[in-house]
Amino acid sequence: MTLIASHRGGTHLWPENTRLAFSNTARLGVDLVEFDVHQTSDNRLVVHHDALIDRMTDGKGAIADFSHDALMRHIVIGSGGETIPTLAETIGIFRPSAVDLRLEIKTKLDGKAYDGMEGRIADELLANDMLRRTMVTSFSLSRLEAFVMALNERGLNVGELLGFVFLCSPQTVSQLGWEGILAALSRFGVRDIALRAETIDVEVMDLLGKNGVTVHGWAAHTSEMAWAMFRLGVASFTTDRPDLAMAAKRD
Numbered sequence: 001m002t003l004i005a006s007h008r009g010g011t012h013l014w015p016e017n018t019r020l021a022f023s024n025t026a027r028l029g030v031d032l033v034e035f036d037v038h039q040t041s042d043n044r045l046v047v048h049h050d051a052l053i054d055r056m057t058d059g060k061g062a063i064a065d066f067s068h069d070a071l072m073r074h075i076v077i078g079s080g081g082e083t084i085p086t087l088a089e090t091i092g093i094f095r096p097s098a099v100d101l102r103l104e105i106k107t108k109l110d111g112k113a114y115d116g117m118e119g120r121i122a123d124e125l126l127a128n129d130m131l132r133r134t135m136v137t138s139f140s141l142s143r144l145e146a147f148v149m150a151l152n153e154r155g156l157n158v159g160e161l162l163g164f165v166f167l168c169s170p171q172t173v174s175q176l177g178w179e180g181i182l183a184a185l186s187r188f189g190v191r192d193i194a195l196r197a198e199t200i201d202v203e204v205m206d207l208l209g210k211n212g213v214t215v216h217g218w219a220a221h222t223s224e225m226a227w228a229m230f231r232l233g234v235a236s237f238t239t240d241r242p243d244l245a246m247a248a249k250r251d
Helices: 019-026 087-094 117-127 141-153 170-188 202-210 223-232 242-250
Strands: 003-007 032-039 045-047 100-105 134-138 163-168 192-196 214-218 236-239
Touching (some): 003 242, 019 087, 032 087, 045 087, 045 117, 087 100, 087 117, 100 117, 117 141, 134 141, 141 170, 163 214, 170 202, 202 214, 223 236, 223 242
Parallel strands (some): 003 236, 032 100, 100 134, 163 192, 192 214
């Protein structure tokens, strides 16, 4: 069954990664909500796509440079006065619902890791009994590796998760080729990959399937792309228009 993930809580429906978007997504009946995690200077986990707050708030600067209290002085544009939510708040919205989590581990503006963030994410999920309801993803294989280490330190492994997915850009495929991609997945012990929706076709599904790799999609924002994801049988896909994806699924 192909699962639908509301991308950033439905970016083309509501202000992305906000409590408003998440509350509405929780009532939509989708399978998953996709969101992004960064870390403040005082090690608080917050949900925001960009490493900078410039695009989505009335402030400027990198999340890594703000304390949580300082970050809360800035309002998300178009949200009706909301601040950037914490991971705990986001989990609190979805835990009582049937919508599971598709969490993306982000990095700082310079691409470097947030110190200890993977362990803090694992602890937050464990404290809320959400580990088995969470699909952990990242464009960085090293961040996925760090999450594995964090789980192992807690006596757990990735088998406890709903999913464990490498987000792979078209540029990465172009640079490494499929042989290189498969070698990298094998090296890091990752067996799920998410590709940009329009790059997935029958040949790609067949190649990766024969190598034991499960395929997910991202950026399937139209009805046509949602239909394609269902026809191809990807494991899950993200969409800015979860309403259109759900209608396509019914059709």
